[in-house]
Amino acid sequence: MAEAAKIIENTQRDVNIALINELSMMFSHLGIDTNEVIDAAATKWNFINLRPGLVGGHCIGVDPYYLVHKSIAAGHIPDIIRLAREINDGMARHAASMLVKRMIAMGARIKGAKVLILGFTFKENCPDIRNTKIVDLVVALQEYGLVCEIVDAWADPAEVHEEYGLTLRADMPTTADYDAVVIAVRHAEVVAAGAAHFRYLLRDNGVLFDMKAAFGKGDSDLRL
Numbered sequence: 001m002a003e004a005a006k007i008i009e010n011t012q013r014d015v016n017i018a019l020i021n022e023l024s025m026m027f028s029h030l031g032i033d034t035n036e037v038i039d040a041a042a043t044k045w046n047f048i049n050l051r052p053g054l055v056g057g058h059c060i061g062v063d064p065y066y067l068v069h070k071s072i073a074a075g076h077i078p079d080i081i082r083l084a085r086e087i088n089d090g091m092a093r094h095a096a097s098m099l100v101k102r103m104i105a106m107g108a109r110i111k112g113a114k115v116l117i118l119g120f121t122f123k124e125n126c127p128d129i130r131n132t133k134i135v136d137l138v139v140a141l142q143e144y145g146l147v148c149e150i151v152d153a154w155a156d157p158a159e160v161h162e163e164y165g166l167t168l169r170a171d172m173p174t175t176a177d178y179d180a181v182v183i184a185v186r187h188a189e190v191v192a193a194g195a196a197h198f199r200y201l202l203r204d205n206g207v208l209f210d211m212k213a214a215f216g217k218g219d220s221d222l223r224l
Contacts, residue, residue, distance in 0.1 A: 010063040011081055016048060017055055018084035021091050024052035024224050028098060035213040035223055051213060052224040054095070054133035054184070055088040056122035061131045092136035095224065099180060099209050100144050102222045108179045108205045111145035116178045116201060119185020120152035120160060120168065124212075127154045134184050135164050146180075149173075154187060179206050183220075186212035195219035 024034040034052055042049045055061050064081050071078045103110060122132040138148045150168050152160075157168040181198045183190060195215040199208055210220035217223065 007063045007067050010060045011067055014055060014060050014064050014088060015080060015084040017050055017053075017060075018087040020050045021052050021055075021094075022087050025094055028094075028224075033217055033223060036217065052091070053211060054091050054122075054137065056131045056133040057128065058130040061088070061122075061133070089133075089136075092133050093140045095137060095209075095211060096140035096144065098222060098224070099141070099182065099207065100146075102209070103180060103207050106205045106207055106221065108203075108207060113146045113179035114177060115141055115146050115148050115180045115182060116173060117148055117150045117182045117184050118152070118190050118198070119183070119187055120150050120155045120166075121185055121187075124186040125154065125188055127156065129155050129160060129163060135166070137182075137184060138166065149178075152185065152187070153189065173201055176201055176203055176206075178202055180209060181206070182209045182211060183214050184211050186214045190214060 020034075020038070023037075027034045027037065038049065038051065041047050064085050068078055068082050068085070071081075099115075100110060103113065117134065117138065120132060120134045121127060121129050122134075134150070138150070141148055150160075150166060151172055152168055155168060157170070160166055160168055178201050181201055183198070191214050195208065195210070196219075202208060207222060208220045209222045211224050213223055
């Protein structure tokens with residue numbers, strides 16, 4: 001009973017986030033800013049204020065699979081839970097596609113383009129890299145021919161390399177050498193640095209992709 005309670009708690013959050021992520025995908029095609037819509041909807045007292053993004057970690061991104069497996073073994077296919085997982089697992093590829101499309105629209109190069117990814121842990125202000133979906137984002141961008149650099153002061157570089165085979169930058173870049181900067185994890189120091197700091201790192205026609213809506217709409221070129 002206790003384990004079932006834990007699993008449905010995480011599954012409920014996964015399904016709720018999947019709805020927001022699917023709305024984000026839909027709004028991106030309609031040219032509507034998802035976070036502005038959520039801000040308006042949140043003025044209603046009983047609205048659940050969730051934001052679009054990657055769903056990783058060792059609980060929400062994993063527990064629903066246990067429930068789906070157990071349910072199918074017992075003879076029932078849990079469609080909503082299964083589809084929610086597919087939506088959330090596909091969010092990294094959706095984000096990569098959004099970035100590439102905006103870079104093309106702004107005249108930035110694609111093949112060989114340098115992308116700075118801010119954040120690697122699965123959530124903000126936390127060193128936990130278990131089941132982080134930033135890996136999926138990196139893979140998706142690499143498939144487009146982009147070259148990714150990752151900065152995260154919270155993550156252990158040795159652990160990241162051992163677990164995922166990726167190398168973290170030791171320090172924050174200081175030169176305008178990037179075709180895109182992606183705010184992937186809303187660490188406190190990232191927010192404190194301000195959008196202007198990250199714009200400075202961009203080449204002409206570069207794209208600032210604020211995946212976490214850390215700054216206002218007008219401060220970035222793209223948000224989920």
